[in-house]
Amino acid sequence: MKLEDQFKLLVLGYYGVRCLDEYDLKVYLLKDIEEYIKSFIEINPIDNYNYLDVALKLEDEPIKVKLQDALIVLHKIKAPIDVVLLVKRRIKMLENSDKV
Numbered sequence: 001m002k003l004e005d006q007f008k009l010l011v012l013g014y015y016g017v018r019c020l021d022e023y024d025l026k027v028y029l030l031k032d033i034e035e036y037i038k039s040f041i042e043i044n045p046i047d048n049y050n051y052l053d054v055a056l057k058l059e060d061e062p063i064k065v066k067l068q069d070a071l072i073v074l075h076k077i078k079a080p081i082d083v084v085l086l087v088k089r090r091i092k093m094l095e096n097s098d099k100v
Contacts, residue, residue: 003044004054010037011055013073016066016087023086032077067091 001009014033020026041051070087 003046004049006044007037007040007046007049007051008054008058009069010040010073011058012061012066012069013071015059015061016063016068016070017074017083019063019066020083020086020090023083029074029077029079029083032079033073036073036077064091064094067094 010033014030014037017023017026017029017033023029067087067090071084071091074084074087
């Protein structure tokens with residue numbers, strides 16, 4: 001996986017967690033993900049890559065994509081299992097609403 005794709009996955013995961021309004025402690029998770037993204041950028045700098053523009057464009061991606069990437073990011077930061085289950089439940093709800 002290219003570094004650009006890894007960065008996009010992290011940002012989409014961030015946006016996925018950000019939409020979890022029912023999770024009271026999401027502010028702390030978002031801070032952890034932000035730190036993870038900053039560390040990723042420091043360790044793997046990409047020449048001539050506008051991180052901010054890419055991140056802003058990704059905000060318009062579908063919620064299901066954001067939540068699916070959030071599962072990967074939550075695993076990377078070793079998030080509590082209750083958040084992972086919440087994301088899975090939300091994805092399942094979206095899938096069920098698509099079938100109707």
